[in-house]
Amino acid sequence: MLLPKGNPVSLTLLSPTRKKVLQRRIRLIVAITITWNVIEAVIALIAGGIASSAALVGFGLDSIVEVLSAAAVAWQFAAPDPVRREKTALRVIAISFFALAAYVSVDAVFSLTGVREPEHSTVGIVLAALSLAVMPFLSLFERRTGRELGSASAIADSKQTLICSYLSAALLVGLLLNSLLGWAWADSVAALIIAVVAVREGVEAWRGDACCAMPVSALTGERADTSCKDGCCSS
Numbered sequence: 001m002l003l004p005k006g007n008p009v010s011l012t013l014l015s016p017t018r019k020k021v022l023q024r025r026i027r028l029i030v031a032i033t034i035t036w037n038v039i040e041a042v043i044a045l046i047a048g049g050i051a052s053s054a055a056l057v058g059f060g061l062d063s064i065v066e067v068l069s070a071a072a073v074a075w076q077f078a079a080p081d082p083v084r085r086e087k088t089a090l091r092v093i094a095i096s097f098f099a100l101a102a103y104v105s106v107d108a109v110f111s112l113t114g115v116r117e118p119e120h121s122t123v124g125i126v127l128a129a130l131s132l133a134v135m136p137f138l139s140l141f142e143r144r145t146g147r148e149l150g151s152a153s154a155i156a157d158s159k160q161t162l163i164c165s166y167l168s169a170a171l172l173v174g175l176l177l178n179s180l181l182g183w184a185w186a187d188s189v190a191a192l193i194i195a196v197v198a199v200r201e202g203v204e205a206w207r208g209d210a211c212c213a214m215p216v217s218a219l220t221g222e223r224a225d226t227s228c229k230d231g232c233c234s235s
Helices: 016-051 054-077 082-112 122-149 152-180 186-207 215-220
Strands: none
Touching: 016 054, 016 122, 016 152, 054 082, 054 122, 054 152, 082 152, 082 186, 122 152, 152 186
16 A cells, blocks of 8 residues: 555554554544535435425535445444455445435536526535535545555545535535526536536446455555455456
């Protein structure tokens, strides 16, 4: 695996004490992520319903998807041997990416065709701004911890959190442009771009457990030894 600075190191060099520290850190991060997203989902869904805003409702549903992803990692690291649960956790995270992309795409198409239009919502603007300020830091912290620990699922979940940050930015820009300039299509275009990114990340997460050498290198985009001893990588 590769540490954040790019120095190659074997996972076996991590002492049992260090592993436990990193695993506790992962559990703390996902606990904060789950708590934040549950609150975020409730506020967004209520505010979206009041304002008849499909964008806000979609944002609330995205928060639920993020909870699912974080819960998968929490479940994995609650086990004595988290590695045994990594395959299932990666699959859950991948499916959550695909579900997010599907909903965002459908919602964006409805908005672009005039079936739905984003409505002004002060609560939505404040919520999106707060999420944009918080989520990137959670994503970075979990990504660095996951890379040091060698956990593909933690890295995948950090990318899910980063996608949530992009959606926060898209929601914020879309609500502001719609409120100030009447550009109802702006958030739909941004949402479609995010959907493409979500599909790509979902595919990488799904492939992360499919080959013995893929998880960390595939999800971090770093160069690593991709030799395979059991032939699972050959195609």
